[in-house]
Amino acid sequence: MTRRKDTDQGWARDASDQAAGGPTWRYDEMKHSGVDYSDVQVARNYDARHTQFRDFKRETEQIVAMLGLDNSATVIDMGCGTGAFALHAARRYRRIHAVDVSQPMLDLAREKAKEAQLANIEFHRGGFLTYEHRAEPADAIVSTVALHHLPDFWKQVGLYRLAQMLRPGGRFYLFDVVFSFEIERYEAAIEAFIGTMSRSMGPAGQAEPKMHVLDEYSTYHWIMEGLLHRAGFQIDTANYINEFFAGYLCTKRVPSPTAAVPTGDTRPQR
Ligand SMILES: C[S@@+](CC[C@H](N)C(=O)[O-])C[C@H]1O[C@@H](n2cnc3c(N)ncnc32)[C@H](O)[C@@H]1O
Numbered sequence: 001m002t003r004r005k006d007t008d009q010g011w012a013r014d015a016s017d018q019a020a021g022g023p024t025w026r027y028d029e030m031k032h033s034g035v036d037y038s039d040v041q042v043a044r045n046y047d048a049r050h051t052q053f054r055d056f057k058r059e060t061e062q063i064v065a066m067l068g069l070d071n072s073a074t075v076i077d078m079g080c081g082t083g084a085f086a087l088h089a090a091r092r093y094r095r096i097h098a099v100d101v102s103q104p105m106l107d108l109a110r111e112k113a114k115e116a117q118l119a120n121i122e123f124h125r126g127g128f129l130t131y132e133h134r135a136e137p138a139d140a141i142v143s144t145v146a147l148h149h150l151p152d153f154w155k156q157v158g159l160y161r162l163a164q165m166l167r168p169g170g171r172f173y174l175f176d177v178v179f180s181f182e183i184e185r186y187e188a189a190i191e192a193f194i195g196t197m198s199r200s201m202g203p204a205g206q207a208e209p210k211m212h213v214l215d216e217y218s219t220y221h222w223i224m225e226g227l228l229h230r231a232g233f234q235i236d237t238a239n240y241i242n243e244f245f246a247g248y249l250c251t252k253r254v255p256s257p258t259a260a261v262p263t264g265d266t267r268p269q270r
Contacts, residue, residue: 034216043104053200060088079146083109128158159231178246
C-alpha cells in the first residue's frame with residue numbers, strides 16, 4: 001500500500017505533528033473561545049464574580065451525594081478552573097485529578113489547595129482533548145461549566161475520551177449551559193438568558209453572557225443527550241433548569257459505546 005504524506009493539507013499525522021503534541025487537525029483547546037481564562041486578571045476575578053451567585057461548597061456536597069462513592073475514590077475534575085469542585089471534593093475522596101487548559105486558573109487552584117493544606121490533588125494542564133490519564137481508571141469524573149468551550153464534534157471526542165478514563169460502571173456528572181427552549185422562541189429565550197446571567201454576575205460580568213452566546217458553543221439538550229449516549233454513557237438523570245442549564249448524572253455503560261441511541265421524545269418534562 002502506498003501512503004501519501006501531505007502535511008500541508010493537514011490530513012496526515014507525521015512525526016512533527018506528534019512532536020508538537022498531536023495531529024495538526026485537532027481542535028486547539030488551549031486557544032480559548034469566548035471568555036479568555038488564560039488572562040491572569042480574568043482568573044483572579046473569577047471567584048469574586050462566581051460566588052455572587054454560586055456556593056461552591058454546597059454545589060460540591062450535592063454532587064458528592066449524587067455520585068454515591070466512598071472516600072477511597074479517585075475523581076477527575078475536568079475544566080477545574082480555580083477549584084470550585086476539586087477543593088471541597090478533596091476532603092471527601094482519596095485522590096482528585098484537577099485538569100484545566102488555563103495555567104492561571106490552575107495556579108490559583110493550586111495556591112488555594114496549598115493554603116488549605118490539601119495534599120491529595122494532582123493538577124494537570126490539559127483538557128477534554130489532550131489530557132492523558134496515566135493513573136488508575138477513575139471512579140468518577142465531574143465537569144462543571146467547561147464543555148461548552150468545545151464545538152459539538154469536539155464535545156463528542158472529549159466525552160468519548162472521558163469515558164475511556166473511567167472504570168466500567170464509573171460515574172460521570174456533567175453540568176453546563178445547555179439550551180432546552182423550543183426553537184420558535186429562541187429570541188426571547190436568549191434575551192432571558194443574557195438578562196438573568198447579567199443580573200447574577202453584577203456590573204463587571206455583564207459582557208460575559210453575551211460573549212457566551214456569540215463565541216462559545218452551548219448546544220441543545222437533545223444533542224447533548226445523544227453525545228453522552230454515543231460516548232458510552234447511560235444517562236441516569238437529566239435535570240433541566242430554567243431552559244439554560246442542565247445537570248446529567250451518568251454511568252459508564254458496559255460494554256458497548258456504540259449501542260443504538262434510544263429513540264423517542266427526549267424533551268425535558270416541565
Ligand atoms: C466557567 S469556568 C468553570 C470552572 C469550574 N469548573 C467551575 O465550576 O467554576 C470554565 C473552565 O473551563 C476551562 N476550559 C476551557 N476549555 C477547556 C477544555 N477544552 N478542556 C478543559 N477545560 C477547559 C477554562 O480554562 C475554565 O477554567
